[in-house]
Amino acid sequence: MTSYRVPAERDPARPAADRPLTIVVDGEPVAGTAGQTIAGVLLGAGRREWRTTAAGGAPRGVFCGIGVCFDCLVEVNGLRDVRACLRRAQEGDVVTRQGGTP
Amino acid sequence: MREVTRGGTTRDVVVVGAGPAGLAAALAAASAGARVTLLDAADGLGGQYWRHLPPERPAGREGLLHHKWAVFGELADTLRAHPAVTVLPTAQVWSLERHDGGVRLNVLVGEPDGEGRESLVLDPDALVLATGAHDRTLPFPGWQLPGVYSAGAAQALAKGERVAVGRRVVVAGAGPFLLPVASSLLQTGATVVGVHEAGRVGSLARGWLNRPWELAGATGKAGELAGYVSDLVRHRVPWRPREAVVAAHGVGQVEAVTIARLDDNWAPVAGTERLVEADAVCVSHGFTPRLELAIAAGCDLSPGRFVRVDDRQATSVPGVWAAGEITGIGGADAALAEGTVAGTAAAGGDTGSGAARTAGRARSRARGFAARIEAAHGIRAGWTAWLRDDTVVCRCEETTYGRVREVVELTGSREARSVKLTSRAGLGPCQARMCGRTLQELLAGPGACGDAEGAGGGTTSTVDRRPLVVPVRLGDLAALPAPRRSPSPLTAAESQPGGDRT
Numbered sequence A: 001m002t003s004y005r006v007p008a009e010r011d012p013a014r015p016a017a018d019r020p021l022t023i024v025v026d027g028e029p030v031a032g033t034a035g036q037t038i039a040g041v042l043l044g045a046g047r048r049e050w051r052t053t054a055a056g057g058a059p060r061g062v063f064c065g066i067g068v069c070f071d072c073l074v075e076v077n078g079l080r081d082v083r084a085c086l087r088r089a090q091e092g093d094v095v096t097r098q099g100g101t102p
Numbered sequence B: 001m002r003e004v005t006r007g008g009t010t011r012d013v014v015v016v017g018a019g020p021a022g023l024a025a026a027l028a029a030a031s032a033g034a035r036v037t038l039l040d041a042a043d044g045l046g047g048q049y050w051r052h053l054p055p056e057r058p059a060g061r062e063g064l065l066h067h068k069w070a071v072f073g074e075l076a077d078t079l080r081a082h083p084a085v086t087v088l089p090t091a092q093v094w095s096l097e098r099h100d101g102g103v104r105l106n107v108l109v110g111e112p113d114g115e116g117r118e119s120l121v122l123d124p125d126a127l128v129l130a131t132g133a134h135d136r137t138l139p140f141p142g143w144q145l146p147g148v149y150s151a152g153a154a155q156a157l158a159k160g161e162r163v164a165v166g167r168r169v170v171v172a173g174a175g176p177f178l179l180p181v182a183s184s185l186l187q188t189g190a191t192v193v194g195v196h197e198a199g200r201v202g203s204l205a206r207g208w209l210n211r212p213w214e215l216a217g218a219t220g221k222a223g224e225l226a227g228y229v230s231d232l233v234r235h236r237v238p239w240r241p242r243e244a245v246v247a248a249h250g251v252g253q254v255e256a257v258t259i260a261r262l263d264d265n266w267a268p269v270a271g272t273e274r275l276v277e278a279d280a281v282c283v284s285h286g287f288t289p290r291l292e293l294a295i296a297a298g299c300d301l302s303p304g305r306f307v308r309v310d311d312r313q314a315t316s317v318p319g320v321w322a323a324g325e326i327t328g329i330g331g332a333d334a335a336l337a338e339g340t341v342a343g344t345a346a347a348g349g350d351t352g353s354g355a356a357r358t359a360g361r362a363r364s365r366a367r368g369f370a371a372r373i374e375a376a377h378g379i380r381a382g383w384t385a386w387l388r389d390d391t392v393v394c395r396c397e398e399t400t401y402g403r404v405r406e407v408v409e410l411t412g413s414r415e416a417r418s419v420k421l422t423s424r425a426g427l428g429p430c431q432a433r434m435c436g437r438t439l440q441e442l443l444a445g446p447g448a449c450g451d452a453e454g455a456g457g458g459t460t461s462t463v464d465r466r467p468l469v470v471p472v473r474l475g476d477l478a479a480l481p482a483p484r485r486s487p488s489p490l491t492a493a494e495s496q497p498g499g500d501r502t
């Protein structure tokens, strides 16, 4: 695993205890904690790519992390083109890979 | 409360952006007697500098991750409790129109990119723009691989999510910002393999040290930077000037990078390349101001393409003030001071006395120091030597450097607009935020595409103009409400689905 979330009990910033939630990403459950963005849940679980580019079929995930680059677009609960780095994850969110730019 | 009147009513001031500049502006405007609406697209206050864990996961020791965390706490608490201030999180200003001498803001309130967000139209008496900046990354071969991040992304994820973007991380680019990024990564437990700064030692030393009396005056920033340096020393992280990541390699994601020495002009020196294993790379070469609202309002820009302001932070457009990184890269201290001056002036208050006067002096000091440091790290033209024909320049449309050159040769045009239309570079969903300035430099600078004589010239058309700040869903445009001067308290409360998350 490359990217990861700092375990709460070992974090010098002492975040409150986890409040686990699960989202479903391309049919697979991925665990996170309440308050994370969808990108945060994915990166925290070691997933770094979740979109395929239209022209080159290349994998993409987060690049700018603050809503500027649109690399991180996903479909959330049937709605396309949601920036994963901005959207807070909700329990049960169904996240689907997008196969191209809008 | 003192009434500042215009046409007999309290002045309505709208502040866009709740980073250091916007928070200070909102408080100053309210203190000067205005009715204030503070908007931010994000769901918490603090902007980029004070990005923090969400209320679902409050940190016991958040202050460990920030400088001046106490300043933020006090600003945020005071604003939330202030009877004349409406704080509106998750409020995205998606366009700005000019009308009968004033400006109108079109706002969508609700989940980012959501459907059925509430529309709000505001016609303020005075507007303070404090929209900040995003970091800028120059393209290099492999920068589109997962595992390559802007340095800001690494920072945002570390501060806002406690997520480390990798275990073995290379930090590279230019500027003092690389230091807090490396520190934040260390605080997530990641190994920082090295910090590679493109700037030359000579200009860095001059920029940082040639006027030590300014250092003394700006202890805030100097002390902050010293803290980051000591973090690097403690963790034995090498900091190497005159070096750059000139390529990232890997199948499907980053596995290694090539680091090379640079000459004075930032061109890689042949024979100095070395391969370094890493699972993440965080790269930033400076900042790009978020100018779209200022441009839509008609504000003049400076030659360096920031919003031009006078001593009172007034833009060239009557009724519009600007503060923070959209007026120049100055750091959080400068942003706070500018915000105080801008907010006071926007409310019709006196900037020559009290807090605004003190802030005015602090602003000059902080700006002088930060501008000098920033200048020492400025981008130099030789970087294009690390591009290859297959290097992606536009991340959205996957337009390569070779394709841009081909289009210039085929069409004989170096005008950004026509090159964009033919090559598709800059036409994707980010609206050229990632590649616009790079394209412009590739087309206009000396040694530019198709510039055999190295004479430079080429295009000057602005790539920063974006009438729609963000993509808007068609459904959101239906039934726009009637304009208001400020949201009524009821509207404000209704339109915070997630509440203020700070």
Ligand SMILES: Cc1cc2nc3c(=O)[nH]c(=O)nc-3n(C[C@H](O)[C@H](O)[C@H](O)COP(=O)(O)OP(=O)(O)OC[C@H]3O[C@@H](n4cnc5c(N)ncnc54)[C@H](O)[C@@H]3O)c2cc1C
Pocket: A066, B016, B017, B018, B019, B020, B021, B022, B039, B040, B041, B042, B046, B047, B048, B049, B050, B091, B092, B093, B094, B130, B131, B132, B133, B134, B135, B151, B152, B153, B155, B156, B177, B180, B290, B293, B323, B324, B325, B326, B331, B332, B335, B469
């Ligand atoms: C990701 C990132 C991390 C950074 N971290 C640090 C750091 O740790 N240390 C440091 O010294 N510097 C950091 N910086 C530099 C930073 O820009 C400044 O230090 C400081 O935050 C600037 O303050 P500001 O108030 O001008 O703008 P910002 O803090 O950038 O605040 C601008 C705010 O405006 C909002 N906004 C913009 N456009 C709109 C719109 N159309 N509608 C509604 N809201 C809008 C944004 O959501 C944002 O919250 C960082 C920059 C970035 C991009």
Ligand code: FES
Pocket: A061, A062, A063, A064, A065, A066, A067, A068, A069, A070, A071, A072, A073, A083, A084, A085, A086
């Ligand atoms: S990572 Fe850039 S928009 Fe989400």
